[in-house]
Amino acid sequence: MSAVPVAALDPTDPDAGAVAHYGDPAREQRVLDTAAGLVDRSHRGVLAIPGADRLGWLHSLTTQHLTGLAPMTGSELLVLSPHGHVEHHATLTDDGTATWLDTGDAPGLLGFLERMRFLMRVEPAEVTADWALLSIVGPQTDEALISLGVGPLLPPDLLAVPEAKFATGSVPSRPTVVYSAAALADGGWARRMAYGADLLVPRQTVPEITDALGLPPAGIWAFEALRVAARRPRAGFETDHRTLPAEVGWTGPAVHLEKGCYRGQETIARVHHLGRPPRKLVLLHLDGITTDELPARHTPITLEGSDRPVGFVGTAARHYELGTIALAVVKQNLTPDSVLHVGPSTAAIDPEA
Structure with a gap:
């Protein structure tokens, strides 16, 4: 070993x-x-x-x-x-x-x-x-x-x-x-x-x-x-310079919504009370057909038919049961029906929340 x-x-x-x-x-x-x-x-x-x-x-x-x-x-x-x-x-x-x-x-x-x-x-x-x-x-x-x-x-x-x-x-x-x-x-x-x-x-x-x-x-x-x-985010991987806690699921374990003042509190309150944040954390399944190489951290994600990025890959991995998967941060309006591309690979959003 x-x-x-x-x-x-x-x-x-x-x-x-x-x-x-x-x-x-x-x-x-x-x-x-x-x-x-x-x-x-x-x-x-x-x-x-x-x-x-x-x-x-x-x-x-x-x-x-x-x-x-x-x-x-x-x-x-x-x-x-x-x-x-x-x-x-x-x-x-x-x-x-x-x-x-x-x-x-x-x-x-x-x-x-x-x-x-x-x-x-x-x-x-x-x-x-x-x-x-x-x-x-x-x-x-x-x-x-x-x-x-x-x-x-x-x-x-x-x-x-x-x-x-x-x-x-x-x-x-x-x-x-x-x-x-x-x-x-x-x-x-x-x-x-x-x-x-x-x-x-x-x-x-x-x-x-x-x-x-x-x-x-x-x-x-x-x-x-x-x-x-398990869809657990990691700082520096599933985050960038504009990540809001609600986008990656940290409002639950890391943010108390009713405590005293701290830096950034106004944004936290506004996002929580007005509704959905602009982006969300998702689990992607990559096809693994065109390449067996894992995409690099922060590789842009595009929607089929467009070159405009709709998100980025955080961490990609080869799972022993699920195959090639990745945590990604994407626009809030994307759905499991969206056909996504990560470099040469096609990707789909896991339907489970």
């Missing part, structure tokens, strides 16, 4: 620090989908924010309601531009003394947070060099957590998104999604997610944790293929 690094295939890939696969990507996907496997995502950036003001400070800067976040729970948040466009996404966990953010752009998010410190009692810092993120993926996640002495953990608690023009007080004063977590014996924590669980561990303990779990390893290709099939 030989690990194939992403960097050996494409050193410019955002996942260049990860393993692409261990010899059989389709088998690895099947393991993650039907049992449980371990994905090393230690190339993902990690920020630590200790300090007494950390939760109130993050509450004021981001889209999430965080003032009452309980120790050993987590959630998701966004940092928006003044016009409401997504700039950063992070998943967070608070351990009672520090808030930990894992994100795809640690330097960029840290730079924003450092500019916003003012006189607050917070000390944000990037700690990626010392801490590694591992993901247990699959329906047997609870059994794996039990082997570490921290499971099972409660599944994610996600609030329903209120209807447009909802009454004041309709949204509880709590995070819109709550992830349960538990401390690990040798430091760090385990956090229950919809796809399994994330483990944040001291980097030097990764071999020890891996041995203790005894799970088959799976590469980032398998993780990403299942993410695409």
Whole structure:
């Protein structure tokens, strides 16, 4: 079983620090989908924010309601531009003394947070060099957590998104999604997610944790293929400079629609109360006939009979059951009957919402 690094295939890939696969990507996907496997995502950036003001400070800067976040729970948040466009996404966990953010752009998010410190009692810092993120993926996640002495953990608690023009007080004063977590014996924590669980561990303990779990390893290709099939967006992949949270489904887990002022809040409220956003996240099925190469990230999508782009590809993958698929952001008025083109390939929108 030989690990194939992403960097050996494409050193410019955002996942260049990860393993692409261990010899059989389709088998690895099947393991993650039907049992449980371990994905090393230690190339993902990690920020630590200790300090007494950390939760109130993050509450004021981001889209999430965080003032009452309980120790050993987590959630998701966004940092928006003044016009409401997504700039950063992070998943967070608070351990009672520090808030930990894992994100795809640690330097960029840290730079924003450092500019916003003012006189607050917070000390944000990037700690990626010392801490590694591992993901247990699959329906047997609870059994794996039990082997570490921290499971099972409660599944994610996600609030329903209120209807447009909802009454004041309709949204509880709590995070819109709550992830349960538990401390690990040798430091760090385990956090229950919809796809399994994330483990944040001291980097030097990764071999020890891996041995203790005894799970088959799976590469980032398998993780990403299942993410695409589950329609979970990823910042920088299914987003561009004008992405609104509602376009990619982040209003539910990452945006609290009834909290105090934050940058971009006016746009969030206007889009939610006036109706559909201009674009939407969809799952595409590509024909795979004219080429077996996956389309590059942000490849334009066109409608048959026109050269004008109607969207872009975010992440494309070869799924072990669905074939060649891709997450894409397209114009709101497109339907499953629309005949689309992605480079030389014909594509169709999956009819399931």
